[in-house]
Amino acid sequence: MATKKDIPGPKGLPILGVYPQFRRNPLSFLQETASQYGPMSRFNLAGFEFILISDAEDIARVYRQDNDTFGKSKAAKRLTPLLGNGLLLSEGEYWQRQRRLAAPHFHRRELSGIIPIIASMTRDYLNSQAVDGETDELMIPVRHTLADLTLHILSRFFLTGDEHEAPTNIHATVRAVVDQFGERSLKGIVSPLWVPTKKNRWIRKQITTLDQFTNQMIKSVQRKSNPDANLMTKFVHSQDESGQGMTLTQIRDEIMTFMLAGHETTSNAISWTLYLLNRHPDVYQKLCQELTEQLADRPIAFSDLPSLRYLSMVIEESLRLYPPAWANRRTVLKTVEIGGYQLEKGTMVMVSQWATHRSSKYWQDPDRFWPERMQAGLKKERPQFSYFPFGGGKRTCIGSNFAMLEAMTILATIFQSFDLIPNPGLKTSPMAGVTVYPKDEINLKLKRRK
Numbered sequence: 001m002a003t004k005k006d007i008p009g010p011k012g013l014p015i016l017g018v019y020p021q022f023r024r025n026p027l028s029f030l031q032e033t034a035s036q037y038g039p040m041s042r043f044n045l046a047g048f049e050f051i052l053i054s055d056a057e058d059i060a061r062v063y064r065q066d067n068d069t070f071g072k073s074k075a076a077k078r079l080t081p082l083l084g085n086g087l088l089l090s091e092g093e094y095w096q097r098q099r100r101l102a103a104p105h106f107h108r109r110e111l112s113g114i115i116p117i118i119a120s121m122t123r124d125y126l127n128s129q130a131v132d133g134e135t136d137e138l139m140i141p142v143r144h145t146l147a148d149l150t151l152h153i154l155s156r157f158f159l160t161g162d163e164h165e166a167p168t169n170i171h172a173t174v175r176a177v178v179d180q181f182g183e184r185s186l187k188g189i190v191s192p193l194w195v196p197t198k199k200n201r202w203i204r205k206q207i208t209t210l211d212q213f214t215n216q217m218i219k220s221v222q223r224k225s226n227p228d229a230n231l232m233t234k235f236v237h238s239q240d241e242s243g244q245g246m247t248l249t250q251i252r253d254e255i256m257t258f259m260l261a262g263h264e265t266t267s268n269a270i271s272w273t274l275y276l277l278n279r280h281p282d283v284y285q286k287l288c289q290e291l292t293e294q295l296a297d298r299p300i301a302f303s304d305l306p307s308l309r310y311l312s313m314v315i316e317e318s319l320r321l322y323p324p325a326w327a328n329r330r331t332v333l334k335t336v337e338i339g340g341y342q343l344e345k346g347t348m349v350m351v352s353q354w355a356t357h358r359s360s361k362y363w364q365d366p367d368r369f370w371p372e373r374m375q376a377g378l379k380k381e382r383p384q385f386s387y388f389p390f391g392g393g394k395r396t397c398i399g400s401n402f403a404m405l406e407a408m409t410i411l412a413t414i415f416q417s418f419d420l421i422p423n424p425g426l427k428t429s430p431m432a433g434v435t436v437y438p439k440d441e442i443n444l445k446l447k448r449r450k
């Protein structure tokens with residue numbers, strides 16, 4: 001059988017390999033490499049060899065293998081100082097136990113109660129913004145606004161519940177830390193955080209602030225008896241089959257993971273959707289028509305979701321074109337055959353949402369924003385892993401239902417009260433950090449409906 005040495009790919013420079021191209025623009029590098037070299041390609045990223053897997057059937061095999069065939073990558077482990085052994089990074093039996101404890105709280109039904117609260121938080125947020133008294137118009141910096149709103153929503157549901165508000169500096173700290181780790185994730189070599197550089201000292205200080213805050217919250221929850229207020233209280237009071245609960249560090253790691261994995265991803269997904277709606281007035285009109293027909297002035301409720309089909313297709317199509325998680329990496333733990341090649345233990349593989357979601361092998365006119373392609377009938381014609389914004393298999397995103405409900409609620413609530421005044425000149429480009437984010441702020445003009 002062919003070995004990984006037989007896999008074609010760009011050669012790049014001695015030692016550095018393709019790192020300069022990758023660093024300049026990881027998204028177009030991955031897209032071009034997949035399109036030029038086909039389903040399996042191989043490249044050297046600053047001394048680390050990666051196999052990019054781009055065929056939907058092979059991607060399915062990576063995600064669906066038992067967890068003892070593929071493990072999380074060394075690159076992901078760079079997040080350990082921040083996320084500890086939380087759900088995103090933990091492995092083996094410990095991961096299984098934690099996932100079992102958390103999963104019930106993320107079932108769609110379980111989340112039904114969050115919709116009115118998110119709708120009301122969105123309305124309050126919009127109402128707190130300055131609307132021009134004469135024109136009834138409002139300018140929102142979309143990325144900034146959504147980052148703020150989604151972080152408040154997350155901390156409301158997972159961290160502080162009704163009674164406490166996370167202090168504003170915590171939100172700013174979370175955002176600053178995510179940016180720093182985004183930068184670190186793209187570097188070939190990074191200094192471990194214990195090396196006392198100016199930046200490392202700053203990052204460590206931010207992590208300490210977050211630690212102090214979460215520990216304080218956990219202790220305050222431990223003093224209370226009501227286990228149902230939010231996810232943190234449920235974790236604090238949860239026990240596995242053997243009656244064992246979670247330690248302070250374990251709860252801290254899980255909460256930090258939810259705050260970081262659930263924040264940038266969702267806020268960028270909604271920002272990109274608004275950006276695309278501004279550029280596609282026909283889609284925007286169709287969406288407004290659906291909202292008027294299905295909801296009129298009534299606030300969105302859980303029971304409305306199945307009838308808001310177009311809204312959900314718009315978000316799904318936006319997640320195709322701008323997938324917040326743009327690549328997932330894995331390390332091979334025991335020799336496996338993928339795409340006709342034998343990959344031995346230690347091989348590092350990468351699947352890229354960005355590259356596969358824009359592949360002409362699966363998508364007609366792949367760069368076009370066309371929500372109709374997400375109709376059930378057309379979905380069935382494509383292989384499942386031609387589209388995987390939330391990953392797949394056992395390690396699939398636990399927050400996907402939360403993210404979709406949140407995006408649907410926020411968008412429906414905005415367009416029930418405000419019209420979008422299209423700005424055809426508005427343009428930005430995608431950048432890859434921890435997530436795919438817009439390079440420039442997206443300033444959108446809204447006009448309050450009479």
Ligand code: HEM
Pocket residue numbers: 087088089099257258261262263265266269323324325328329388389390391392394395396397398399400402403
């Ligand atoms: C549009 C929004 C989101 C996107 C695109 C997204 C994407 C993903 C992807 C691709 C993975 C798999 C990573 C891998 O296989 O290595 C993942 C895992 C995860 N996500 Fe999300 N996510 C989103 C929202 C959320 C939210 C709202 C939360 C929590 C509130 C969350 C929490 C997690 C956690 C804890 C994991 C690790 C699960 C495990 O390994 O068991 N995500 N996410």
